[in-house]
Amino acid sequence: MAYKRQIDRLPIPPADAKVQNVTCHYCIVGCGYKAYTWPRNQQGTPENNAFGIDLSEQQPPNGTWIAPSMYNMVRQNGQDVHLAVVPDEDCVVNSGLASTRGGRMAENRPSRVTGTQQQRMSDPLIWRNGVWQPTTWDDALDLVARVTARIITEGSEDDLVVSMFDHGGSAGGYENTWGTGKLYFESMKVKNCRIHNRPAYNSEVHSSRDMGVDELNYSYSDYQATDTIVMVGANPLETQTNAFLNHMVPGMRNGARFIMIDPRRTVTVNACEEVAGAENVLHLAINPGSDMALLNALLTHVVDQGWTDDAFIANSTFQSGEAVEMGSGQPAGLGSLDFAMQACRTSLDEAAEICGVDAADIAKAAEWIAKPHDDGTRRKCVTGYEKGIIWGNDNYRTIGAVVNLSLATGNIGREGTGCCRMGGHQEGYYRLSDAHVGRPPTYVDQLLIGGGGKIHHVWACDHYKTTLNAAQFKRVHKRRSDMVKDAMDAAAGGTREQLVDAIASAVNAGGLFVVDVDIIHSQIGQNAHVMLPACESNEMNLTSMNGERRLRLSERYMDPFGNSRPDCLIAAGLAQHMEAVLREMGNDAYADQFKGYDWVTEEDAFMDGYNTGNPDVTYARLREMGNNGVQEPVQGFEDGKLVGTPRLYTDGVFTRHGRDDGKALFCAAGWRGWQAAGKAQEEASHEFWINNVRANIFWQNQFLDQDNDFIQDRFPYPFIEMNANDMARLGIGAGDLVEISNGNGATQGMAYPTDTAKPGQVAMVFGSPAGSQGNVVNPGVNELILPDYKHTWGNIRKLADAPPQARAVSFKSKEYTAG
Amino acid sequence: MKCTKLVDVGRRQFLRGGAMATAGAAVAAVASAPAQATPANAQIDYPSNRLTNVADLAVNEPVDIEYPDADSPGILIKLGEAVEGGVGPDGDIVAYSVLCPHQGWFMSYNSEDRSLNCPGHFSRFDVEVGGQQIWGHATQNVPQFTLRVDDSGDIYAEGASDLIFGRPSNVL
Numbered sequence: 002m003a004y005k006r007q008i009d010r011l012p013i014p015p016a017d018a019k020v021q022n023v024t025c026h027y028c029i030v031g032c033g034y035k036a037y038t039w040p041r042n043q044q045g046t047p048e049n050n051a052f053g054i055d056l057s058e059q060q061p062p063n064g065t066w067i068a069p070s071m072y073n074m075v076r077q078n079g080q081d082v083h084l085a086v087v088p089d090e091d092c093v094v095n096s097g098l099a100s101t102r103g104g105r106m107a108e109n110r111p112s113r114v115t116g117t118q119q120q121r122m123s124d125p126l127i128w129r130n131g132v133w134q135p136t137t138w139d140d141a142l143d144l145v146a147r148v149t150a151r152i153i154t155e156g157s158e159d160d161l162v163v164s165m166f167d168h169g170g171s172a173g174g175y176e177n178t179w180g181t182g183k184l185y186f187e188s189m190k191v192k193n194c195r196i197h198n199r200p201a202y203n204s205e206v207h208s209s210r211d212m213g214v215d216e217l218n219y220s221y222s223d224y225q226a227t228d229t230i231v232m233v234g235a236n237p238l239e240t241q242t243n244a245f246l247n248h249m250v251p252g253m254r255n256g257a258r259f260i261m262i263d264p265r266r267t268v269t270v271n272a273c274e275e276v277a278g279a280e281n282v283l284h285l286a287i288n289p290g291s292d293m294a295l296l297n298a299l300l301t302h303v304v305d306q307g308w309t310d311d312a313f314i315a316n317s318t319f320q321s322g323e324a325v326e327m328g329s330g331q332p333a334g335l336g337s338l339d340f341a342m343q344a345c346r347t348s349l350d351e352a353a354e355i356c357g358v359d360a361a362d363i364a365k366a367a368e369w370i371a372k373p374h375d376d377g378t379r380r381k382c383v384t385g386y387e388k389g390i391i392w393g394n395d396n397y398r399t400i401g402a403v404v405n406l407s408l409a410t411g412n413i414g415r416e417g418t419g420c421c422r423m424g425g426h427q428e429g430y431y432r433l434s435d436a437h438v439g440r441p442p443t444y445v446d447q448l449l450i451g452g453g454g455k456i457h458h459v460w461a462c463d464h465y466k467t468t469l470n471a472a473q474f475k476r477v478h479k480r481r482s483d484m485v486k487d488a489m490d491a492a493a494g495g496t497r498e499q500l501v502d503a504i505a506s507a508v509n510a511g512g513l514f515v516v517d518v519d520i521i522h523s524q525i526g527q528n529a530h531v532m533l534p535a536c537e538s539n540e541m542n543l544t545s546m547n548g549e550r551r552l553r554l555s556e557r558y559m560d561p562f563g564n565s566r567p568d569c570l571i572a573a574g575l576a577q578h579m580e581a582v583l584r585e586m587g588n589d590a591y592a593d594q595f596k597g598y599d600w601v602t603e604e605d606a607f608m609d610g611y612n613t614g615n616p617d618v619t620y621a622r623l624r625e626m627g628n629n630g631v632q633e634p635v636q637g638f639e640d641g642k643l644v645g646t647p648r649l650y651t652d653g654v655f656t657r658h659g660r661d662d663g664k665a666l667f668c669a670a671g672w673r674g675w676q677a678a679g680k681a682q683e684e685a686s687h688e689f690w691i692n693n694v695r696a697n698i699f700w701q702n703q704f705l706d707q708d709n710d711f712i713q714d715r716f717p718y719p720f721i722e723m724n725a726n727d728m729a730r731l732g733i734g735a736g737d738l739v740e741i742s743n744g745n746g747a748t749q750g751m752a753y754p755t756d757t758a759k760p761g762q763v764a765m766v767f768g769s770p771a772g773s774q775g776n777v778v779n780p781g782v783n784e785l786i787l788p789d790y791k792h793t794w795g796n797i798r799k800l801a802d803a804p805p806q807a808r809a810v811s812f813k814s815k816e817y818t819a820g
Numbered sequence: 821m822k823c824t825k826l827v828d829v830g831r832r833q834f835l836r837g838g839a840m841a842t843a844g845a846a847v848a849a850v851a852s853a854p855a856q857a858t859p860a861n862a863q864i865d866y867p868s869n870r871l872t873n874v875a876d877l878a879v880n881e882p883v884d885i886e887y888p889d890a891d892s893p894g895i896l897i898k899l900g901e902a903v904e905g906g907v908g909p910d911g912d913i914v915a916y917s918v919l920c921p922h923q924g925w926f927m928s929y930n931s932e933d934r935s936l937n938c939p940g941h942f943s944r945f946d947v948e949v950g951g952q953q954i955w956g957h958a959t960q961n962v963p964q965f966t967l968r969v970d971d972s973g974d975i976y977a978e979g980a981s982d983l984i985f986g987r988p989s990n991v992l
Contacts, residue, residue, distance in 0.1 A: 003950030005981040010989035059891035060986035070959035104959040811946035815955035820930025
């Protein structure tokens with residue numbers, strides 16, 4: 002039986018409710034919302050309210066409405082206030098549309114009154130006397146600083162391993178990436194670090210950048226002014242929902258065709274067929290991992306047919322053969338189109354064989370992308386790509402092949418074009434150079450598994466749920482951190498000095514001291530010795546940019562929960578304690594490196610970082626720019642407004658690679674089958690391809706959704722979409738608990754019969770707290786340590802009949818069918 | 821009998837409930853208090869509207885309804901198999917709002933797989949599982965109407981499980 006909220010009326014915001022700008026802190030699209038807050042003892046009326054409309058009447062479709070999930074009661078300046086977070090119809094990103102994620106922002110706030118999100122951490126915790134004990138910030142930071150300072154001065158900064166987010170939104174943003182970056186890249190030069198979703202510190206789109214093309218170069222409005230939309234390994238209806246609904250759908254209604262390159266039929270394909278008609282949608286359901294061969298064939302056909310944009314190629318791309326040689330840290334050569342074609346040339350028939358799709362369909366796709374109109378004008382094409390190839394086979398060359406096609410057809414830098422990643426989180430990266438990390442960077446997970454590192458600072462990352470080779474990682478991480486817990490237990494009752502001695506001895510014997518900074522008790526946090534509670538967007542002011550580089554200030558409308566703090570201020574506090582401890586140790590020179598953190602608010606961190614590089618941009622000006630913000634890079638401040646850049650490369654000069662000539666490079670994307678170690682063998686020896694997929698209902702690894710009844714009622718276990726014949730053969734019914742296993746480990750989920758699932762292919766939702774897909778992903782990466790989460794094979798068996806929660810849910814098709 | 825007439829009955833009942841609440845609260849008021857709050861019941865009083873009779877229903881042939889008032893369209897379905905929350909002699913009669921709880925678009929019923937489908941943004945709801953969102957953008961399941969069947973087989977709607985799109989209160 003479905004979850005019932007049993008709510009049949011809500012308070013009405015009064016006309017004088019406080020109204021603030023909110024950018025949704027979940028996906029990269031960054032929809033605009035308005036936060037209304039008002040005192041506990043006040044309310045509006047149907048006739049007189051903050052919306053200025055008559056609420057005694059039924060509102061029409063798309064009308065203003067506060068869904069129960071958009072309401073909560075939170076603490077603001079120490080007072081309990083009503084909160085409503087409602088989509089903003091004046092925001093050009095979403096035009097009043099909410100997603101199933103953003104529409105739950107209010108109810109996913111911690112509230113002592115309504116009892117929501119009581120999983121949030123409120124106080125620092127130290128492993129003490131066999132359990133985690135709450136303590137003060139000074140006590141917790143002192144311990145972290147003393148252990149860290151001791152170890153890195155006895156050894157080196159290479160003994161400190163750091164996992165840190167690099168994203169915007171959530172608890173990221175320019176403030177918090179600057180704070181953490183300043184600590185680890187300026188005060189220290191930590192090279193053994195990794196990012197929240199991959200086992201090293203590296204770009205997800207190296208090749209695009211090396212080719213001169215920033216991966217976010219368009220405006221969402223380009224989808225509305227194009228002839229063809231191409232998606233490669235992306236599922237925008239689910240994962241960039243309102244970029245799809247508010248920009249791609251109007252684009253299709255304006256006549257754009259849609260090409261989807263994805264082994265799996267997703268709800269995006271279904272929706273495109275509904276909007277554009279099946280005859281205007283081409284789904285190339287390729288064999289897993291074969292994207293590059295398909296893209297190369299498209300490029301080859303375009304070149305051979307003479308559909309290239311020769312003027313653009315002559316003016317804006319490199320002309321003289323090879324520019325960058327393939328080598329260590331450089332997975333493919335880069336240069337002119339002719340140079341690249343030597344490696345990329347692939348016939349339609351060759352691609353059809355590799356990809357398992359009809360040659361005629363590949364030719365049709367090439368026509369839709371590049372065949373000029375009858376009057377001779379060029380077709381305009383927007384291309385989006387995401388995790389299907391970012392976490393796919395041969396990341397560097399495959400993304401290079403995507404960008405090749407857009408460059409060859411002149412589809413970057415003009416209205417109705419673009420070649421962009423779709424994105425996960427928003428962006429909000431502002432740090433000093435990471436050059437000291439090296440290229441390729443350290444494979445941090447392997448370093449830890451191999452016994453390297455002595456201290457692990459973890460900032461809002463849960464590798465238990467979201468890394469690859471997770472089963473082994475967890476075993477080793479737990480064993481090493483347990484050594485330190487045992488040592489701390491044995492030192493109970495001693496002085497701080499004795500405790501630090503005990504920890505130092507344990508890490509020198511192979512243990513790992515773990516500091517976990519997070520908003521909740523994460524799974525990897527179970528191994529922590531110190532936990533530091535952070536707060537999120539809207540519990541602090543936070544700046545980020547979305548998938549079209551739209552920078553907004555999402556305003557603080559409530560207090561941080563308990564004694565939690567913004568990450569940037571936690572980093573500052575840690576730096577201040579490091580300075581004090583190092584000075585006490587007599588190491589003044591080193592202590593001096595930790596100066597410069599006298600921030601009181603997150604705005605201070607913003608001014609110290611982002612504003613220093615972008616002096617026109619201030620909180621006050623961003624607040625004025627509202628939910629439409631300004632598209633980066635910011636060009637100046639005129640007539641009381643920040644002036645932005647709606648689209649990159651309109652001058653045809655490409656700069657992302659840092660080359661003086663301003664010419665884009667093509668990538669010699671030679672196909673080489675499975676690139677990562679162990680993939681071919683794993684495929685050959687297991688029955689099922691385990692696709693790693695997202696669902697619109699979950700935000701990332703469900704860190705908030707795991708405590709949301711509406712969400713957990715729908716999918717109490719991670720779904721595994723399976724073909725009905727495969728299920729019947731293995732004796733598996735709808736909702737049964739099944740196990741996926743291979744040589745890397747095992748995981749579990751709930752079988753979801755899916756008529757569009759191909760035999761031998763299942764799709765498991767990633768990052769679930771009730772079954773981590775990463776357990777079965779092998780450690781294979783590319784030359785730049787980019788993981789291939791998407792290509793995993795395993796065997797499947799039934800574990801148990803459907804549990805009661807699973808028996809109660811719907812197993813019908815996710816595809817819209819009007820009937 | 822037309823549903824629109826029944827809706828009027830419901831509205832009158834709602835008003836009666838409100839008047840009774842006022843009388844009850846007055847007893848607790850302190851005589852010397854300078855100001856007196858306007859009391860109201862903590863729970864909404866829903867109208868009890870007769871929708872149809874069990875005998876008039878055929879399996880999987882939905883009936884258009886309006887509840888709690890004429891501006892709130894819904895659907896009544898006899899599923900043919902007992903479901904949790906179903907009423908009637910076979911425990912198989914359910915009723916839902918057809919305004920999508922995402923953006924309020926009017927949903928259509930797919931009798932083949934017994935789902936409500938929103939043409940606005942492709943959300944879907946399962947009428948056999950309490951209106952659970954199968955896939956979509958809403959942040960709640962589709963409001964299910966509380967039904968009662970009397971001895972004569974008349975079916976009444978008397979409440980709703982969730983807030984109906986486009987209103988701050990299910991009873992306006």
